[in-house]
Amino acid sequence: MRTVAVVGTGLIGTSAALALTGRGLTVYLEDADPDAARTAASLGAGTTELPDGPVDLAIIAVPPALVGKVLADCQRRGLARWYTDVASVKTGPRAEVAALGCDTTHYIGSHPMAGRERSGPLAARADLFEGRPWVLTPTPDTDTETLNAALELVALCGAMPIVMDAAAHDRAVALVSHAPQLLSSLVAARLEHADETAVRLSGQGVRDVTRIAASNPAMWVDILSANAGVVADILEEVAADLDETVTALRALQAADEGERRSGAAGIEAVMRRGNSGQARIPGKHGAPPTRYETVTVVLGDQPGELGRLFGEVGALGVNIEDVTIEHSTGQQVGHVQLSVAPTAVQRLSRGLREHGWSVRD
Numbered sequence: 001m002r003t004v005a006v007v008g009t010g011l012i013g014t015s016a017a018l019a020l021t022g023r024g025l026t027v028y029l030e031d032a033d034p035d036a037a038r039t040a041a042s043l044g045a046g047t048t049e050l051p052d053g054p055v056d057l058a059i060i061a062v063p064p065a066l067v068g069k070v071l072a073d074c075q076r077r078g079l080a081r082w083y084t085d086v087a088s089v090k091t092g093p094r095a096e097v098a099a100l101g102c103d104t105t106h107y108i109g110s111h112p113m114a115g116r117e118r119s120g121p122l123a124a125r126a127d128l129f130e131g132r133p134w135v136l137t138p139t140p141d142t143d144t145e146t147l148n149a150a151l152e153l154v155a156l157c158g159a160m161p162i163v164m165d166a167a168a169h170d171r172a173v174a175l176v177s178h179a180p181q182l183l184s185s186l187v188a189a190r191l192e193h194a195d196e197t198a199v200r201l202s203g204q205g206v207r208d209v210t211r212i213a214a215s216n217p218a219m220w221v222d223i224l225s226a227n228a229g230v231v232a233d234i235l236e237e238v239a240a241d242l243d244e245t246v247t248a249l250r251a252l253q254a255a256d257e258g259e260r261r262s263g264a265a266g267i268e269a270v271m272r273r274g275n276s277g278q279a280r281i282p283g284k285h286g287a288p289p290t291r292y293e294t295v296t297v298v299l300g301d302q303p304g305e306l307g308r309l310f311g312e313v314g315a316l317g318v319n320i321e322d323v324t325i326e327h328s329t330g331q332q333v334g335h336v337q338l339s340v341a342p343t344a345v346q347r348l349s350r351g352l353r354e355h356g357w358s359v360r361d
Contacts, residue, residue: 001152002026003055005079007070009040010219011116012086013061014124017045019157022126028055040121054078057149060085063219064226068096075103082149083107088173089226090137090166108150109137109166111173112159117214127158134159137166174230181212181220182235188213204326245270292321292339295348298358299325299336309336309357316351318344335360 002025006017009031017027017040027046031037037048058080062070064087071083083106087093090109097104114132116123134154138147154161164172188210191199224231244266251263299305306325313320322339340348349359 001056001149001156003051003057004028004153005030005051005055005058005074006040006046006061007031007058007074007079008061009036009045009121010061011119011121011123011128012112012114013059014040014043014045014121015114015126015128016059016061016086016112016153016157018043018124018126019129020153021046023156025156036121040124043121043124045121045124051079055080056082057153058083059153060087063087063222064089064093065222067093068100068102071097071107072100072102081106082146084110084150084153086110086112087226088177088223090135090169092226094137094139094166104139105141105143106146107139108142108146109139110150110154111135111137111169112154112157113173113177114159117212119216119219129154130158132159133162135169136161136163137169138163170227171230174227174234178224178227178231179234179238181215182224182231183238184210184213185215204324241270290321291342293342293345295338295340295345295352296360297336297338297352298360299334301334306336309352312352312355312357313338313348316348318348318351 004017004020004025005028006013007030009017009029013031017029021027021044028051029037029040029046029048031040034048040046041048058074060067060070060074060083062085067085067087071085074080074083085093087109088111090111094109097107112129112132112134114128116125116128134157136147136150136154151161187206191202191206191210248263248266248270251259251266254260254263297309299309310320318340320338320340324337324339326335326337338348352359
């Protein structure tokens with residue numbers, strides 16, 4: 001594969017284009033908004049010139065509701081030999097593609113499982129897909145060459161291919177992406193009119209839960225409109241759990257000892273279910289979940305401090321598996337939480353203290 005057309009230069013389309021141009025491919029950019037395409041081109045994602053003839057692969061990077069219409073137009077123009085879309089929902093677009101009589105032999109649906117809370121070409125990154133799953137949903141008549149082209153695209157972007165049925169994909173993303181987005185927004189909405197003093201107490205926990213609540217609402221309306229029924233089913237199950245949890249919390253305030261015990265048991269049960277579910281989330285690079293321990297270091301808010309810390313951790317021969325920074329309210333310091341293998345905790349803590357770092361037990 002040497003030439004690619006990217007139709008739709010938002011976050012995903014531009015990120016794919018940046019990854020492909022970085023691998024030496026020639027990328028042609030199109031967008032209904034010419035300014036967006038020009039912005040992507042200015043970032044080095046490709047050119048807004050028209051190709052001389054059919055490119056090898058066209059990537060349709062538009063909202064789910066527009067996939068069928070845009071694919072039909074691209075095939076009518078003979079834009080490419082093979083086609084894929086990268087919409088985050090697959091069943092609806094596939095039905096529209098079939099209804100419009102598109103050529104499905106040379107088309108395969110796909111969805112890179114990556115994103116950011118920001119949108120548009122300026123949010124794009126060439127490494128957005130590195131190490132991330134990229135789902136492929138071939139139609140019953142997708143030919144081998146088209147599948148191979150999609151697999152090559154995934155490899156060029158540094159992602160991991162997963163072949164799934166379109167309906168199974170939509171159920172999966174409703175559970176791990178679409179419902180969490182709405183739940184994050186619902187939690188963040190509690191802060192909208194909260195007392196300023198309460199909001200100032202926000203720590204890393206609420207930041208973690210609400211990070212994706214900063215996402216673009218219009219973009220998410222497009223996504224959720226294409227998968228609304230499945231997401232609603234999941235939220236109904238969450239609502240039932242919430243009702244039981246509220247009942248358990250009320251019971252904790254009861255005068256009767258038996259009711260209080262029942263309430264405590266209910267809260268403990270939902271927390272343990274959460275423990276079990278969280279433990280199933282894959283670890284680094286899709287590997288089985290791994291238990292790490294945290295070493296917390298107090299860090300001054302000065303240039304170069306974080307780099308110095310990482311350098312000294314490396315000199316101690318310890319690999320940082322993950323890192324979180326929590327900034328102290330009203331103080332120019334932060335708490336850097338270094339996730340490391342349990343066997344490295346004592347060596348890391350002792351070594352950092354010997355080098356003058358303040359390590360919290």
